[in-house]
Amino acid sequence: MQKSPEPFFWSLFAAGGTLAAFLTPILVMLTGVAWPLGWAPARTMEHASLHRLVSHPAGKFVLLVFISLTLCHWAHRFRFALFDLGISGGRRTIGFLCYGLAIAGTLAAVLVLWKS
Amino acid sequence: MNAIRPTETSAARPFQAPMPATWWLKKPSYVLFMMRELSSVFVAAYSVVLLVLLHRLSQGPEAFEAFRSGLKSWFSIALHLVVLAFALLHTFTWFNAAPQSMSVRLGEKKVPPHLIAVLHYCAWIMVSIAVYWLLTRPAAP
Amino acid sequence: MVDERAMGDETIRLDVHRYHPERDQRPHIQSFDVPYHEDWVVLDALNHLKNEVDGTLTFRWSCRMGVCGSCGMMVNGEPKLTCATFLRDYWPQAIRVEPLANFPVERDLVNRIDDFMTKLSAVKPWLIPSKTKPSETGEFLQTPAQLASYKQFSMCINCLLCYAACPVVGLSPQFLGPAAIALAKRYNNDSRDAGRREREEVVNTHHGEWDCTFVGECSVVCPKDVDPAGAIQQMKLDSMLSWYRRWLTPWQGRG
Numbered sequence: 001m002q003k004s005p006e007p008f009f010w011s012l013f014a015a016g017g018t019l020a021a022f023l024t025p026i027l028v029m030l031t032g033v034a035w036p037l038g039w040a041p042a043r044t045m046e047h048a049s050l051h052r053l054v055s056h057p058a059g060k061f062v063l064l065v066f067i068s069l070t071l072c073h074w075a076h077r078f079r080f081a082l083f084d085l086g087i088s089g090g091r092r093t094i095g096f097l098c099y100g101l102a103i104a105g106t107l108a109a110v111l112v113l114w115k116s
Numbered sequence: 117m118n119a120i121r122p123t124e125t126s127a128a129r130p131f132q133a134p135m136p137a138t139w140w141l142k143k144p145s146y147v148l149f150m151m152r153e154l155s156s157v158f159v160a161a162y163s164v165v166l167l168v169l170l171h172r173l174s175q176g177p178e179a180f181e182a183f184r185s186g187l188k189s190w191f192s193i194a195l196h197l198v199v200l201a202f203a204l205l206h207t208f209t210w211f212n213a214a215p216q217s218m219s220v221r222l223g224e225k226k227v228p229p230h231l232i233a234v235l236h237y238c239a240w241i242m243v244s245i246a247v248y249w250l251l252t253r254p255a256a257p
Numbered sequence: 258m259v260d261e262r263a264m265g266d267e268t269i270r271l272d273v274h275r276y277h278p279e280r281d282q283r284p285h286i287q288s289f290d291v292p293y294h295e296d297w298v299v300l301d302a303l304n305h306l307k308n309e310v311d312g313t314l315t316f317r318w319s320c321r322m323g324v325c326g327s328c329g330m331m332v333n334g335e336p337k338l339t340c341a342t343f344l345r346d347y348w349p350q351a352i353r354v355e356p357l358a359n360f361p362v363e364r365d366l367v368n369r370i371d372d373f374m375t376k377l378s379a380v381k382p383w384l385i386p387s388k389t390k391p392s393e394t395g396e397f398l399q400t401p402a403q404l405a406s407y408k409q410f411s412m413c414i415n416c417l418l419c420y421a422a423c424p425v426v427g428l429s430p431q432f433l434g435p436a437a438i439a440l441a442k443r444y445n446n447d448s449r450d451a452g453r454r455e456r457e458e459v460v461n462t463h464h465g466e467w468d469c470t471f472v473g474e475c476s477v478v479c480p481k482d483v484d485p486a487g488a489i490q491q492m493k494l495d496s497m498l499s500w501y502r503r504w505l506t507p508w509q510g511r512g
Contacts, residue, residue, distance in 0.1 A: 004463060006467040007496045007497040010467070020210075024163075026243070026248060031169070036196075047177040049251075051173060066166075067163045083429075085140075128278065129278035130369045135427040140424065142334070149474075153470070216487035217490035219487070226405070
């Protein structure tokens with residue numbers, strides 16, 4: 001009998017961390033720094049070209065997985081970080097809140113991508 | 117489980133100093149650890165921004181234009197630079213820690229940890245180039 | 258090598274943590290000037306103090322060559338084996354010597370470590386043989402590759418420097434800790450062992466491997482390059498894979 005559900009949560013943390021490590025820097029760079037400063041072509045943030053990517057089922061899937069798992073990565077790491085910062089009480093409540101926010105974000109992503 | 121207990125004398129009075137909440141400020145490696153943990157906040161923050169971007173995108177060109185122009189403000193660019201710094205901290209600490217998490221052996225020999233890290237960095241560069249291409253390639257005629 | 262006669266009468270100051278519970282309410286630091294020798298280690302300085310200056314100075318040591326694990330202390334705030342820490346790397350600055358962090362202090366530089374001994378026994382650090390290979394059938398054969406898969410984790414000398422370096426040990430007193438979990442991994446990886454399931458009861462728990470947040474300092478301070486942080490992360494991966502195997506293929510025998 002599995003002693004702990006931690007392996008499952010840790011797997012979400014690990015998957016989200018891996019996705020974030022590979023994808024977050026280039027996305028932040030492109031959308032938040034390069035395009036606003038004119039270093040990237042205009043079509044990077046054109047409604048038409050982005051809409052094309054997001055309409056594709058593969059695009060929706062990748063974006064959903066990326067957003068959901070990076071939020072799960074945060075939830076897991078943040079709940080431990082709060083403990084490391086000296087907040088020793090309410091660990092279960094904090095856990096519920098953190099994963100709850102990650103679930104809420106996932107649901108929001110599903111809604112947004114469904115109607116895209 | 118058998119606990120091993122020392123012979124207690126009347127004079128035994130073990131002392132332990134409590135651990136302060138500022139323990140992580142005492143050593144540079146601890147500070148780096150805490151910054152690494154907090155990088156997850158910035159990673160998640162960007163995913164939320166991305167979610168908002170997708171939401172505005174789905175609302176049509178006018179709504180998206182309002183969002184887009186917000187990205188051009190100096191405030192937004194500065195925030196994204198902070199997010200980028202923490203995202204890079206996450207990437208570097210993740211890839212540098214990866215070799216310790218896996219034990220890749222070829223028979224007796226262990227694959228050198230540096231090689232595993234270097235392979236991660238190479239894959240990261242290739243993925244970044246692919247994403248750049250995907251987002252900036254000319255539209256199909 | 259080093260010509261001791263060439264050394265002048267230089268000294269180095271040691272700031273030593275003192276605590277005699279029968280007379281002290283709290284610990285305090287006592288400063289001593291010790292003769293400086295280029296080839297002396299901190300342990301030499303402590304023994305000089307005990308032999309020549311204050312016979313009540315209390316500390317643990319044994320082999321003085323880095324294999325017994327007895328002489329671990331905090332040197333300028335870093336967990337070190339005092340038999341392997343040279344005065345010359347600090348001179349002429351003073352050296353602060355304190356007992357290992359994250360453990361209660363019994364007296365002077367001596368920690369109370371029975372909590373660790375309990376945690377160590379809890380992971381069953383011995384070969385648990387499979388019921389299908391009793392000793393009557395003969396010795397186990399083990400290839401060099403099979404040995405290599407656990408050898409690094411078998412080098413632990415129980416010096417507890419890793420426990421002193423790990424903030425989670427300080428924050429979460431029930432945490433099993435780096436050495437105990439690394440030793441569990443050592444036996445799990447041994448081809449002669451069949452006890453992984455038994456050890457899981459203790460290690461695959463909230464205060465087992467899942468309290469660890471991979472700070473990594475344990476591996477940095479380990480004098481034997483055991484890499485307990487690596488052992489723990491690999492164990493998390495093992496637990497994750499077997500969790501998924503059980504949920505996705507419940508009809509298979511427990512993997």
